[in-house]
Amino acid sequence: MQAYLPDGRFWAEEGCRFYPHIALLPAFEKFFFVFNGHLELVANIITAGATMADFKYAPLVTTYSSFALQTIPVFLIVWMHRSLGIRGWLLPILVLIIVGLPQSPEVWANTANLQFHFSLLAALIAVLPVRTGIGKHAFRLLLLLSGLSGIPANFVAPAFLYLAANNGDRERWIQFSILAATSLLQLAIIATHGFDTGDRSLTANPLLYWLPVISQQVVGPLLGPDIGEPFALILRDALAQRSGAIFLGIICSIPFFYIVRREINAGTDTSRTAVICAALLSVLGTAAALGDKTELISTTFSGRYFFASNVLLTVYALSRFNRNIFYLGAVLMLLISSMHNVDQYLGGPDWRTEYERAQDARSKTVNIWPYGWEMPNFALGPTPSDARSPCRSGRPASAPSGAFQPK
Template sequence: MRVVGRGAVLLTAIAGAAIVVLRRPDAVLHAQFWAEDGPLWFGQAWNGGSLHALTTSYSGYLQTLPRLLALPAVALGLRHAPLLFNASAIAIQVAPAVFFVSNRCESLVPRRSVRVLVAFLYLLLPNGEINANITNAQWHLALLAFLVIVARRPRSRWARALDCIVVAVSCLSGPFCLVLVPVAAAWWWRRRGNGMLWLGSAATAATAIQVAALLLSTRPSPPHLGASIGGAMVIFANRVVLAGSFAQDQAPFLLADSGRSNALWAIPVTIVGIGVLGTTLLRGPLSLRLFVLAAGVVMLGGMLDARQDPGQPPLWRGMATPPFGGRYIFMMEVAWMVSVIWVASRLPRPRIRILGVTAACTCFVSGVAIHWSYAPYADLHPERYASQLERAGRGTIVTVPLNPPGWTVTLVAH
């Protein structure tokens, strides 16, 4: 049985990495920085020192995960740093699936076959914005931290220490401490033990540091929301229920915007979505209920305080259709997907249960097949700038263009 378990974990790790890479092979075959990867994580560590960059906040929060990876990236130099970033992001992206399949999560879902199914649906769930880039790897790390909190405690001291590190780094990478600490508190209340005490202490200490950074830093101006009940229904119907059910990431699917006509179409979809999630919250296991609540809080936070560039339309209008703001929707899509499977598995008759799960998986997989790959990044010839930086005299400034268009990183030759 143990051999079977290890085999399933290994298979999930290999297949998961293959899925992520095959959707955008250039992430490995021709690695390049993406957005903040260059000027913030690598550039600040290269120009100002890695330790100083580690304590620098961005958008009001500490971003410890990418800044920790910038330490070895600086040693590798501009030529190899993008590959390190992307490979690390892929490993973090696959990690929640691998962990969920392992015996640690047997107490959450006893049947390994079901855990494997959920893990692969998670890996196949499209979200190009957070795929294989270290800037957005914090969202996958937060999911892993949640699983660590609710999973069975490990026996090894080293494994317990690793659990604490995962939770602490997640709490120190963005605002996820605001949901992870309440989750840890609720789980400790129901599952008291020394393991939870250590995890809770790590999360609380990291949260105290993150809150201090938030209070001492300057936050960007709040976005123009354009909030309305109809807009909220379209976002929920389009980005969670429809996109999560049909694995849509790039197309608006049925509802093209947040206008009044689409708000009317969103009503029945919203009712179905609330029914499924409401059933999960009322009757589901504690771990699933906590995950739905945590994912909902994360999504709501994005709807109220997402980063918005000048000149863009109101936030809620932009979030009504993909791919804008996909990172804020990601955890709610996962929660929706798992809730659909759980509700379908609780249908009254075996044939109906099988039909429900099969229908849900068929809709999902058909969407994955239609929209499998992501467009490769534009080739900006990073090796040319790496050679230029390597040959430049000490103090020479080299400016490197990045994806997406308009982003650059300015590096001072050492």
């Protein structure tokens, strides 16, 4: 993190899509920029604020504003850990695991991936008990912002419907209504923009929903991205019906089979809701993912789609930590893997260095995070072509071997 704490950074589409488009829009329209067919309201507001600062300091606005908002779900977990069944002494372990998940570096401290933190926030509101007084209204507002800040938070609407129908609680019906309304609004925006949602495609192949989940939620978190990737590549062979790969997939699925059996036999409302939300975010996130679904069968690429569900499963495992050897082993493996993964936060070019280099060379582009991405140099003055410039420049020679480069 030392590479971007002093000066901030732009991350991938945040720099090459959000910032150039929003900078060129009239003041009021900046807040309603539509990216890949949907609205990300909070990301738009932060980026609009960044466009009003000097370009040299704009990344400070996006980086620290995003980081502040992304700590809300973590704060909520820490604040209400007793309601989640987590003992206080486990909280430092929980935070370390969240930071060290293979999917975490891609989604932290940038507006482009705020939507995945909002999906986690929406899921936590479903898992936590209904609040009263100001807490009730705060949860409603957070749900509204979550549903308007990308598609993923709306995936957990069925969980709120389940809670409302099961418990008959008026507040749960209100919470469901909020996400139902934001879901309809996002669908309307998608339809208005001709269903142009980027490089997305649906598939009916069940293997392309099963294999990404076990790669990203079992192999990656427990073994780490480097050790886990060879196993993920083996799992891809299951698409060709190779028996060895299918057998490995079944072995890797045992944790999910165990959790489902456990929840059917002895689950609580809290634990079952956590599992339901994690399943919704994983399966629907896979369905809505950009690009080739095969690339999701990995421990190093496209992890953002599984960040929220992995945090939920970590919370679930820690809530069961002292009751079962299975969860004890899972938590210990997560902890060891996470301690090894934290160095992934250091994988990108220094903003000040790249900014000054671009100005000295009068370059039309500036290198941004992660390695291989670039954005228009707005210090030279914005032009309409900046919003159409390519995002990738190819991996530069300065990128260290093994540098973090998500897709």
